Amino acid sequence: MTDILIAHASDPHLSLDTLRIRAGDLLNKRALSYLSWQRRRRIHRTAALQRVMGDIAAHNVDMLALTGDLTNLGLPDECAQAARWLSQLPMPVAVVPGNHDALVSSDWHNTIGRWSAWMGPLPFPFVRRVGPVALIGVNSAPPTPCFHASGDIGARQAARLAAVLEETGRQGLCRVIMIHHPPLAHLTSRRKALRDADRFGACVARHGAELVLHGHTHVSTLATLPAPAGPVPVVGVASASTDTSDPTRAASWNLVHISTLSAGYRTEITRRIMLPDGKAIATPPIIFTSAASSPALSGISTP
8 A cells, every 4th residue: 555645735825025016017917916915914924934834844745735825916026936935845746836936927937937846747737646636627717808717628628638637547546637727616706716627627627636626715615526436626825925813815735645445546635724823723624535546525514
């Protein structure tokens, strides 16, 4: 039996406080996000993020799956700061971008492209192998108009996703999809939703997967998507930097423990919540099993 430990975190929203923001940087949609940051800077705190990352490091995970929104405005200097932050983490990392990382159309190499070392072979979706686990990174964050934080994966990426799911399924791998936006419409407002959630869901329904990890909503959630042999868990996590005592929104991460069994996989997910007083709360685990190449949910329990 092979055991793989994956940490799932999202939406760290690294602080802007040490960066110089020029007036010319804000002559577009970024102006609205900058005003929003002035309010949210009291909520997204570096100390909270440090508690999360310290707790992840203490668990000696094999990989950190980071589902987007490392930045607030998607500025080149922010993306460079995020690259430095990623390079200092003591564990391997796989990252997909979020809507804040792609607020406006920008030069790839000066922005999100700085994180290529923590992605995989592009175009999206990329695949990163961790033993028998295939981390499949989907980009749901093209630039959108003002007052919108929605996303989509697009027809071309969906076709590639279908092929990747089919191939990794044939190989008997445990397929874990990483995406920023929740792939179900009811998990957020229309303004923030994945516009082609039906397209994403159709890929999973036809080709299967073992797990979907997402962020974006800043709330820890559990849902499912239909698949050939049974529902696939869809797990969201609160922002990794939110400094609040509300356990549904407090800085959190998911510990994903995947075990290889003779007939498939056993996955156990425990949410670890970092409270402002320094205490860590672990929820009762969500446990499910799936047959290799034929995912099926069984014995699911929620806190």
